[in-house]
Amino acid sequence: MLVEITRINKDVRDDELPTRLSDAVEKACASRADVKELGGAVWTIFAELIQNIFDHSDTQLDGYAALQVYQGGNKVSVAVSDSGRGIMDTLRPALRTEFPKLADLSDTEVLVEVFRQGVSRHGTDRGCGLKGCAAKAIKFAATLDVRLPNQRVLLVPAKGIYELNIAHCYEGLPLLWGTHIGFAFGMGA
Amino acid sequence: MNEMFGVLSLRNFMNRPDGWGRSEGREVYNRLLDFVEGNPGTIVFKVSLEGVRRLDMSFASETLVELARRYRRTKGFCLIDLADKDIAENIDAAAERKDQPLLIWEGKSARVIGANLSEGTREAFQFAMGRPECRAAEFATQKGISIANASMKFKQLWNEGFLLRRESVADSGGVEFVYQRIG
Numbered sequence: 001m002l003v004e005i006t007r008i009n010k011d012v013r014d015d016e017l018p019t020r021l022s023d024a025v026e027k028a029c030a031s032r033a034d035v036k037e038l039g040g041a042v043w044t045i046f047a048e049l050i051q052n053i054f055d056h057s058d059t060q061l062d063g064y065a066a067l068q069v070y071q072g073g074n075k076v077s078v079a080v081s082d083s084g085r086g087i088m089d090t091l092r093p094a095l096r097t098e099f100p101k102l103a104d105l106s107d108t109e110v111l112v113e114v115f116r117q118g119v120s121r122h123g124t125d126r127g128c129g130l131k132g133c134a135a136k137a138i139k140f141a142a143t144l145d146v147r148l149p150n151q152r153v154l155l156v157p158a159k160g161i162y163e164l165n166i167a168h169c170y171e172g173l174p175l176l177w178g179t180h181i182g183f184a185f186g187m188g189a
Numbered sequence: 190m191n192e193m194f195g196v197l198s199l200r201n202f203m204n205r206p207d208g209w210g211r212s213e214g215r216e217v218y219n220r221l222l223d224f225v226e227g228n229p230g231t232i233v234f235k236v237s238l239e240g241v242r243r244l245d246m247s248f249a250s251e252t253l254v255e256l257a258r259r260y261r262r263t264k265g266f267c268l269i270d271l272a273d274k275d276i277a278e279n280i281d282a283a284a285e286r287k288d289q290p291l292l293i294w295e296g297k298s299a300r301v302i303g304a305n306l307s308e309g310t311r312e313a314f315q316f317a318m319g320r321p322e323c324r325a326a327e328f329a330t331q332k333g334i335s336i337a338n339a340s341m342k343f344k345q346l347w348n349e350g351f352l353l354r355r356e357s358v359a360d361s362g363g364v365e366f367v368y369q370r371i372g
Contacts, residue, residue: 019207019243040243040275047245051210118286128286132246132279 001071002028008053008063008082018046021067021078029073032187041136041185042067042078048129049080049181057084057179079145079182086149087114087179094121108153111146112164115155133183134162140185147173147180195231196269197224199253200240208244214251221256225264232264232353233371235294239270250283254303258289261350265371267292267299277302290350294372304349313342317352322369324357343368 004024006017022043029035046065053063063082070076088107091114095103099119102110113119115134120127134144137157144155144162152170155162200206202220204213225234236253238244257266271277271293284291284303292299299318306314316328329339343366346352352368359365 015205015207015209018209037275040273043243044245044275044279047209047243048247051245051247055211125287126250128246128250128282132282135282136278 002067002069004065004067006065008050008065008080010054010057010060010062013054017050017065018043021046021065024067025069025076028069029076032073038076038140038185038187041140042076044136045078045133045183046080048133052129052179053080053082053084056087056090057082058090059084059178074187076140076185076187077182078185079180081178081180083178085179086177087111087146087181088148091119091121095119098123107148107151108167108169109164111148111153112155112162112167115144115162137183137185138162140187142183142185145182145184147176149175149177192230193232195228195234196237197221197234197266198237198239200238203241206240206242208241208248208252210245211247211251214248214255217248218252218255221252222259225256225260232369234264234266235269235372236266237270238268238273238276241273241276244276244279246279246283249280250286253280253291254284254287254289257284257291257350258287261289262347262353265353265369267294267372269294269372271295288349292370292372299370299372301351304351306351307345310342310346310351313339314346314351317343317346317368318370320370322367324365324367326365340366 002024004021022039025042026035026039029038032038050065057063059082061083066079068077102113102119114130118127118131137144138160141157146153150173152173154168156166158166202217208214268291277293280291281302288304290304291302293302313328317323325339325343326336329336347354347368353371354366354368356364357367
């Protein structure tokens, strides 16, 4: 089993970090026929999620990127976490003007749309990052886990998409500030 | 550089083989912009992805897609030397967000990413892609439709960024548009 946990210092971006992490996945899963595609997906997910810490978290506290490859390379988990402004905290104020149809939805419903259609506080021509991450992860039947301050939303792909009706919500959890997003690639035995 | 066509090697404008994030993309965009502005006679830029190892959606959005969108209808940008499926997928996702079509050329064939052709313009586009340039009247004759109808289709394709066009003098002495494929 391979486990990597890396601190993300907001003052100095380590330009090679997504490459080191995706290289580690490719090495651990070298026997898979789709290893290049897997490496590309992992690189893109880390690149987009880590960059979001720099662009949106608005905190001086360090963030973390974590990677776990299970024995045999049949399961890969990637996660990026920060203790800054949560994803809903940054998105909610902009919904009324940028995505009015989403403004009255619940947090879980908005989250599904963030990964399904792409939503950004900067307008409709932005927001391709998280949507693109989801599209890559879905190819590997990855579950998507997002921790909100008091809630956890677990999305399971069906028919190539994350849907609201198969979102598992866990309410009343201990308070945890920040943005925490994880993908678990289940790649068959 | 050929007056009308030019090759732009993206890697030469990047600091390293990976393109990561919007802020890095904006730096590279400014360099690309200088290059394009420095070659005013070039209408079509073939952007080579050779030597680019990785490229995320945010970087693609701020560079290639933004460039194509800025010059839509006046200059064209297409992609060459792009064998990496993952990079193509990321550019596609970024281009789709901005509704900006881009052509990926592989040898003599090309495919569109970033935007979908409407059913009504698909055949006209395929006709235009089969030759370096064409007039609406040629397509109208082949399809047996009116020139006005064909002109409308080509105008839409030009407007949406699928084709370029230039003015020419028609046999009648009036102005007609010559439509050009991008690449």
